[in-house]
Amino acid sequence: MATKAVWRVADWALDIGTSDSGSIYKHQCMTCGQKSSAAVTAEGPDTWCLRHAESTGHTDFRGSVTTFFRASLVEGPRR
Template sequence: MTTPRAVWRFADWVLSADASGSDPFYVAECTTCGDASEGAEEREAPEIWSLQHAGRTGHTGFRNIVISFSRASLVEGSR
């Protein structure tokens, strides 16, 4: 009867911006009431939404959310 053996392989990975994916995506969210702007590919639209929301509600705190995309790839020669 043979005993099972494990084979371990280690490799180095790197994370970088995904140039083949979408551009960053921007959203603003009110920290008082939780309302949020629509997402946009330019940061100006969520900024304008924040100012308009502040004018309508008096809420002054906002969370600026930037969603970007990345891709993991194996470093050459790391196996």
């Protein structure tokens, strides 16, 4: 018995996720490696950086933003 494969060709799009989860912000001290708590706005991690700089003298930080995406089929005819 022969096996037959069927392939459907479709266009996909990648968009910012529409769930209730927004972006997540987190910062890290480049001198000692300590990290801020994760937050849904940059305000908390930014404040953490300033307080950390004041208490330690460390001045270099890395900020990370995690953004969620969703892939979906594009409606309509292929071009």
